Amino acid sequence: MLSQTSNIKRALRAELRERRRNRTSTERESATEAFTQNLIALTGQHSAKLVACYLSAQNEPNTRPFLNWAFANGISTLFPITREDGLLDWAHGDGETEAVGLFGMPEPVGELLGPIAINDVDLIIIPAAAVDAGGMRLGWGRGYFDKTLGSMQKCPPVYAVIYDDELLDTVPREVHDQPVDGIVTPNRILTF
Template identity: 35%
Template sequence: MFTKHAIRQLIRARRISRVNLQNSYICNKEHLGRSLTLARNLQIVTEKAKCITCYLPIKGEPDTRYFMTSNKHLKVLLPVIIDRQLYWRIWRNAKEHQGPFGTFHPAGKNLSKHFLDKTDVMLIPAAAVDKRGYRLGWGKGYYDRYLARVKRSIPVFAVVFDNEIFDEIPINDWDKKLTGVVTEKRILYFSRTHKPQVRTRSK
């Protein structure tokens, strides 16, 4: 099994390479194609949602912008890092401000936890996910601390590229299992509770 450090190094190198290649016409077409198929999969897991959390991509992360701009019926909350804590603000598709670690923050007020408890689905970034349902972040712990306080009834999906899913990654006692993971190629569900029911034709 890879160490956390080795996985992060591998993913960081892949994403940097992907960003560097996006300047070419062919890779731009590939990027658009990945964004479109990712958006379709994200629409599936948020089909019945009215309010979700998401993120603005940085450093080669899966691009969620097409999904957000093409689903204007959704109220989208984006993360804000202030004093080493994770907060959330409503995204209004306006100019963002530079945040720490290369992040972008939407303008506006930080939302209360009471508001966040009404979120229907959480879409969160990750460095990697394993097939058991555990997420690996970048080591800062922002999402780990936040997810520990999230209501268990709220489904949480990590968003990664398909080659960022590993058989197994090292975990800690406090790591919380995800509802599922969404990639540009597929959706993996780790919780039967939130898996969509298969619809059959009535006879």
């Protein structure tokens, strides 16, 4: 049986998914340019040479132009690969080939490096449904990133990529939920 908090999270996620689906192509294109510039700036601020970042799905903030920039500028990137046990493997990918992961999300094709590969990155960029003013992240409900972040002994800066209207006053929280250090939106980089 789901807790009251779990039910609230499910309802909020449904609302946020609908908002993303209703964004126009013009809004998405404009946001993509701004996301890209802010992700480039964030990488520079942290002097990151190895970045963990997700491959965006259709209605997510588009990370691909940033990833193309990283590849062209010698920034190595690790991508998450979902596993059935709830953990994430990591891969560098070849920059072009993608597969469909366990939950229909895009994943790179490349040598699997295992869950501990993320311990070597300088910066982690993750998806989110929303983030609150204190840095608590609401994910999409499977807990992969919460497990990963919660298991790291020395975690580099973690930033969630969201639209400006997905920064909320508060998000529902459960004991396993992990906060982020900041967010990247089309209009800003915010560190908590």
